[in-house]
Amino acid sequence: MDQPDDRFSASDVVDFMTCPRKLLLNRDSRHAVIERPARDELAEFVTQQGLDHEQRVREKLAATHPDLTSISGTSAQERVAETLAAMRQGISAIDQGDLWAPPWTGRPDFLVRVDEGESQFGPYHYQPIDAKLATRPRGEAVAQLTFYALLLDQVQGVTPPRIHIALGTGSTESLATDDFSAYVQTAQDRLLAWVAPGPAADAVYPEPVPACRHCDWRPTCDDVRRRDDHVAFVGGAGLAEVAKLRAANVATMAELAALAEDRTAGRTVEGMSRPALQRWARQARLQVRQREDGTAHHEVLPDADRGFRNLPDPTPGTSSCRSRKTRGLPKGPGRTCGDGCPAAMAARSGTTDGRTILRRNGKAFNWSWT
Numbered sequence: 452m453d454q455p456d457d458r459f460s461a462s463d464v465v466d467f468m469t470c471p472r473k474l475l476l477n478r479d480s481r482h483a484v485i486e487r488p489a490r491d492e493l494a495e496f497v498t499q500q501g502l503d504h505e506q507r508v509r510e511k512l513a514a515t516h517p518d519l520t521s522i523s524g525t526s527a528q529e530r531v532a533e534t535l536a537a538m539r540q541g542i543s544a545i546d547q548g549d550l551w552a553p554p555w556t557g558r559p560d561f562l563v564r565v566d567e568g569e570s571q572f573g574p575y576h577y578q579p580i581d582a583k584l585a586t587r588p589r590g591e592a593v594a595q596l597t598f599y600a601l602l603l604d605q606v607q608g609v610t611p612p613r614i615h616i617a618l619g620t621g622s623t624e625s626l627a628t629d630d631f632s633a634y635v636q637t638a639q640d641r642l643l644a645w646v647a648p649g650p651a652a653d654a655v656y657p658e659p660v661p662a663c664r665h666c667d668w669r670p671t672c673d674d675v676r677r678r679d680d681h682v683a684f685v686g687g688a689g690l691a692e693v694a695k696l697r698a699a700n701v702a703t704m705a706e707l708a709a710l711a712e713d714r715t716a717g718r719t720v721e722g723m724s725r726p727a728l729q730r731w732a733r734q735a736r737l738q739v740r741q742r743e744d745g746t747a748h749h750e751v752l753p754d755a756d757r758g759f760r761n762l763p764d765p766t767p768g769t770s771s772c773r774s775r776k777t778r779g780l781p782k783g784p785g786r787t788c789g790d791g792c793p794a795a796m797a798a799r800s801g802t803t804d805g806r807t808i809l810r811r812n813g814k815a816f817n818w819s820w821t
């Protein structure tokens with residue numbers, strides 16, 4: 452990213468709000484202090500899908516705004532000057548315009564002219580549109596667009612009252628800027644105060660957050676967590692469980708596993724029932740044992756009426772199976788579901804008979820296994 456450290460983009464603000472460590476890792480990779488991990492195929496695929504969606508939005512916009520202008524300058528200065536010239540000229544839609552009001556810089560996907568009010572360019576102003584593949588507005592996208600709106604306020608002398616998200620569904624969601632501007636402005640002020648002393652990336656521990664899911668830095672942060680035996684690696688533990696355990700000073704997988712040996716010690720974790728804590732502790736113990744002796748261990752759950760054991764008695768005949776239907780397999784008596792069906796796996800492991808009924812969402816589906 453061609454971005455000096457005295458300017459901050461919408462992504463920087465969103466990163467600061469969702470994971471400040473990411474902001475610092477991005478800064479360090481710009482300075483070649485650390486290398487950005489290679490992106491995996493899924494990340495590349497999602498990026499390409501996003502670009503394809505943006506192109507569809509561009510084509511749609513071009514149909515209604517024949518003078519749609521794409522900003523093509525190669526340097527940041529050229530692009531900012533080009534964008535300003537297009538705005539002064541009153542171009543009805545601007546593609547990839549660069550906005551700059553120190554220390555903030557932004558590149559909304561599109562700027563559309565709205566012939567209302569007065570801006571410093573005349574009896575019109577510009578409003579930002581971003582193309583997002585999501586089916587509903589997400590917090591990050593709203594914050595990003597609000598950032599552009601605040602930037603536009605400085606560039607054109609008036610805050611656009613609306614921001615727009617062109618969703619993956621083909622519809623466009625318009626939101627009132629005022630509903631979000633105070634929040635984003637506060638985040639911007641905090642970001643400037645926070646980065647001023649030049650914090651090191653290591654100063655922010657990679658606690659798992661929702662943003663980790665699609666973050667390029669995940670391999671780097673996972674290395675740190677693995678080194679520390681982070682409790683996040685306990686199989687099936689979600690962010691909520693991890694946060695509760697860490698808040699109760701159960702920071703590592705080994706510490707959690709130790710609780711499985713000590714059921715009467717009275718250790719509690721706020722917001723987690725004792726049976727749930729024991730369940731996670733037993734899972735952690737299995738993983739710790741595997742780590743120690745290299746053997747995959749399992750435990751038979753003590754409750755007799757849990758999981759597939761809770762299925763009703765088999766019934767004759769097979770009609771349909773929701774699991775099979777959703778996987779595009781043919782329906783009908785005697786057809787084999789194939790691998791991957793939880794009921795099939797249960798049957799093959801000997802937990803149930805070959806024919807059973809899978810209850811899901813309160814409905815019963817006959818299922819046949821041969």
Ligand code: SF4
Pocket residue numbers: 470472473476656657658659660662663664666667668669670672
């Ligand atoms: S992987 Fe998670 S903790 Fe690490 S930088 Fe990304 S969002 Fe932050």
